[in-house]
Amino acid sequence: MPAIVLQDLTLGYDRHPAVHHLDATIPSGSLTAVVGPNGAGKSTLLKGIVGALRPLEGHITLAKSRVAYLPQQAEIDRSFPVSVRDLVAMGLWADIGAFGRVRAGHADRIAMALAAVGLTGFERRSIGALSGGQMQRVLFARLLLQEAQVILLDEPFTAIDAKTAADLMALVQRWHGEGRTVVAVLHDLDTVRAQFPDTLMIAREMVAHGPTASVLTPANLLRARQMCEAFDDDAAVCLPENRGAA
Amino acid sequence: MIDLIVTPFLDFAFMRRALLGCIAISIGATPIGVFLMLRRMSLTGDAMAHAILPGAAVGFLVSGLSLGAMTIGGLIAGMAVALLSGFVTRMTALKEDASMAAFYLISLAGGVLIISVNGNSVDLLHVLFGTVLALNDDALILLCSITTITWFALAVLFRPLVLECADPQFLASVSQLSAITHFGFLALVVLNLVAGFQALGTLMSVGLMILPAAAARFWATGIAGMISVAILVAVASSITGLLLSYHASLPTGPAIILVAGALYAASVIVGPQGSLMARYLPRPHLQS
Numbered sequence: 001m002p003a004i005v006l007q008d009l010t011l012g013y014d015r016h017p018a019v020h021h022l023d024a025t026i027p028s029g030s031l032t033a034v035v036g037p038n039g040a041g042k043s044t045l046l047k048g049i050v051g052a053l054r055p056l057e058g059h060i061t062l063a064k065s066r067v068a069y070l071p072q073q074a075e076i077d078r079s080f081p082v083s084v085r086d087l088v089a090m091g092l093w094a095d096i097g098a099f100g101r102v103r104a105g106h107a108d109r110i111a112m113a114l115a116a117v118g119l120t121g122f123e124r125r126s127i128g129a130l131s132g133g134q135m136q137r138v139l140f141a142r143l144l145l146q147e148a149q150v151i152l153l154d155e156p157f158t159a160i161d162a163k164t165a166a167d168l169m170a171l172v173q174r175w176h177g178e179g180r181t182v183v184a185v186l187h188d189l190d191t192v193r194a195q196f197p198d199t200l201m202i203a204r205e206m207v208a209h210g211p212t213a214s215v216l217t218p219a220n221l222l223r224a225r226q227m228c229e230a231f232d233d234d235a236a237v238c239l240p241e242n243r244g245a246a
Numbered sequence: 247m248i249d250l251i252v253t254p255f256l257d258f259a260f261m262r263r264a265l266l267g268c269i270a271i272s273i274g275a276t277p278i279g280v281f282l283m284l285r286r287m288s289l290t291g292d293a294m295a296h297a298i299l300p301g302a303a304v305g306f307l308v309s310g311l312s313l314g315a316m317t318i319g320g321l322i323a324g325m326a327v328a329l330l331s332g333f334v335t336r337m338t339a340l341k342e343d344a345s346m347a348a349f350y351l352i353s354l355a356g357g358v359l360i361i362s363v364n365g366n367s368v369d370l371l372h373v374l375f376g377t378v379l380a381l382n383d384d385a386l387i388l389l390c391s392i393t394t395i396t397w398f399a400l401a402v403l404f405r406p407l408v409l410e411c412a413d414p415q416f417l418a419s420v421s422q423l424s425a426i427t428h429f430g431f432l433a434l435v436v437l438n439l440v441a442g443f444q445a446l447g448t449l450m451s452v453g454l455m456i457l458p459a460a461a462a463r464f465w466a467t468g469i470a471g472m473i474s475v476a477i478l479v480a481v482a483s484s485i486t487g488l489l490l491s492y493h494a495s496l497p498t499g500p501a502i503i504l505v506a507g508a509l510y511a512a513s514v515i516v517g518p519q520g521s522l523m524a525r526y527l528p529r530p531h532l533q534s
Contacts, residue, residue, distance in 0.1 A: 050419060069419050080284055080412040081468050090409060093420040098406045126467060127412075146420075 001063065003028040003150050003181035004049060008058035010238075011041065011048040017056065017238070018044040020205045026183060026198075028063060028149075031176040033196035033212070034185045037228040040203045042185040043072055046152045049183075066094060068148035070139055072155050072185075078128045084138055085123040088113060091145025113141040118167060133164040140168050151175055153184040157191065169195060189216060203227035254492045263381045264488055267389050267445045268502065271454055272480030274393030275438040277400055277473045279459035281431065284469070285411050288460070290346055291452045294432075295439050297327035297350040299448045300357020302440075307364055313384050317440055320448075324436030327353050332429055376447035378488075378498045385444045392441040396434055403430050408469065446499040453503035454480055461510040464517025479509050 004026040011019040019041035026032055034042045047053040049060055050069040089102055089110050096102060102110075114120055117137040122130075130138065136156065143151060153172070157165040173195065175182050183200075186192050192199055192212060199215040201207040203224040208215040254261045282288050301323025305315035327349045334345040381389075400407070406427040409417040418424045442451020462475035487502030515522050 052415070052418065067419075069415075071415055075415045076413045077411060080408075081472070082408065082412045083468070086408075087412070090405075090413075090416065090420075098421065098423055099402065142416075 001028045002026060002061075003030070003063050003065070004183070005061040006049075006058070007061070009045075009048065009055055009060060010057040011044050011053055012056050013044075015056070018204060019048065019202065020238075021058070022202065022206050024200060024206065024209050026181065026200075028181055029176075029179045030181055030198050031172070031196055032181075032183045032198040032200055033192040034183060034200045034202065035187070035189065035192060035216070036202045036207070036224055040224065040228050042202065043154050045202065046071075046154050046183070046185060050152060062150065065149035066146065067150045067152065068143050068146040069152045070143060070154060070156055072158075076127070076135075078130075078135070080127070082127055083123065084114070084119065084125050084127060084130070085110060087127055088138060088141045088145065091142035094146065109145060113144040116144055116171065117141045133160045136160055136168065137164065140171055144171065148180070150181045151183070153182065155185050155187065157186070157188065165191075192216065250493065251489060254489060260379050260381075261488065261492065263386060264378045264445070264498065265485065267378060267381045267386055268454075268484030268488065269481055270386075270389040270393045271438070271442050271445060271451070272458070272484055273477055274389075274396040275442060275451070275455040276458045276476040276480045278396065278431075278434050278438050279455035279457075280462065280469065280472050280476050281407065281411065282435065282456065283459040283463060284472075287342070288456050289343075291435065291439065291455050293346050293350040294324055294327065294435055295443075295448045295452045297353040298324040298436065298439055298443065300353050300360065302443060302448065303357050303361055307361065313382075313388065313444065317388065317444075320440045320443065321436065323353055323357070324440065325433065328432035328436055329429065332432060336425065336428075376443060376445050376450060376499050378445040378502075381445060389441050389444060392437050396438060399430065399434055403427055407431060446502065450499040450503050453506060454483070457503065457506040457510045458483065461506070461513040461517075464513040464519050464521045467519060479506065479513075483509060 002025045004024075006022050006024045009019060009022040010017050018039075022045070034045065036042050044053065046069065048055060049062070050067055089106070091113070092102070092106055092109070096106065111120070114123065117140050119134065119137050119141065122134070122138075127135065127138065140156075156168060156172075160168070169191070172182055172184065184196070186196075193216060196212055198210065199212040200209045201215050201220055201224055204227060207224045207227070208217075208220045255265060279288075279291065282291055298320040301319035301321070302316045303319070304323075305312070305317070305319025308319075309315040327346070331342070331345040331349045334340050334348075335342045338345075340348075406417060406421070406423045410424060410427045410431075414424065417427070438455065439448065439451055442448075442454060445451070446454060458476040458479035459472070461479045462472040465475045466472045483502055483506035487505045488498060490496055490505065491498040491501040513521065518524065
């Protein structure tokens, strides 16, 4: 039972494809790393899956399940006066919606989520007063409350110290153990080798997809780097008949 | 002393009416101002006020100094600008400030054109500066109704609105309410400016929306605190401004806004949160 199916998927901006004719099937319950050079279309792919970007061509099919998404630098206005507890509580949106009350059971879950990310005692702190690592912990606490079956993480461990990254990685493993599908964009290949069973390598087009050891080969890495270096302003329209030539 | 403060309101019905009208605006418009400030949209209030002016002027041309016609005209012009600019912001590459500016300028020019073609020496001073000392029953009912609607709408929209301000991507990922919230909020801005121009005029009504919110920023850290302080500032400005204008024979609208401005200036200097004093006379730091 696949969680996410990409069929001939092309995503892009201003007609220029950032992800080109991608076919992939991500099985339910898998833990997949998305790797590739800068500009390979990794973030674009996640935006497409979550529905923030309309495909230029092709289809994305999601199993009927709740999707949670952690963007790269979450577009959060940190100067907005919201407390840690209130922001984390919004992870309950599917339960309480726009108007529902936060009940005692919810309050316990919020406390447990904050404890799980090691932020007990920070409830009343304003989000503007947090460090980068603490903010990422807050966002993971919110993800915990979302109870999503599919979790998309865009560079969750970038610009974060080793201790925080290890703590948050433990949460990712916990989700994996609970049978949730996790797709994470990562740059640290050591983490990918150590923690992620599956890897999807893209460089605007598919490079390789499968068990991590068979994907992260020197040959694939070199190929990915070379494929990413071209951006043609005067590129011709991509038609089915001349696709093989490109 | 008591005489100076209480007697004008006891002796004159128009002062009591003005007081009620100003308090209604203070309670309705300032929470909107707080959200405008927190979303860095403070100047949007000013733009919307300009957008409303032509609608009110056309209402005036059609049926004279009629509360209904001018209110409806102002609402139509304001909502049109809010909807069109919101549409362009959400569907195209243009950012909110530019699309808003484009449409309010078009609205303003359209209004000026309509008025000059009709060739009347229209007395638009009423629209520009309001008639806070001549509020009739209908106007007071309108002001209080709009304040009530605003608080109900804010109560319903509060959670999505806070999320739309703080983390719009997350709101979009969990619900379809993003657009409704955005346009609902702009509608509240228009509604409160239309309420304000009955009393203070289109230009002055923005003052009672934004100045108390800006002052409150220096006193409170949370949204609830900011809204409370902003309402206090607005009500205090209204009462003080009315009394100043009564005792010193000053025009009322500007008097109220200038008092609010003075409170804002004081807040910038001595408020406990991020003011000049906090910057230049810092208190000793705490233990680690």
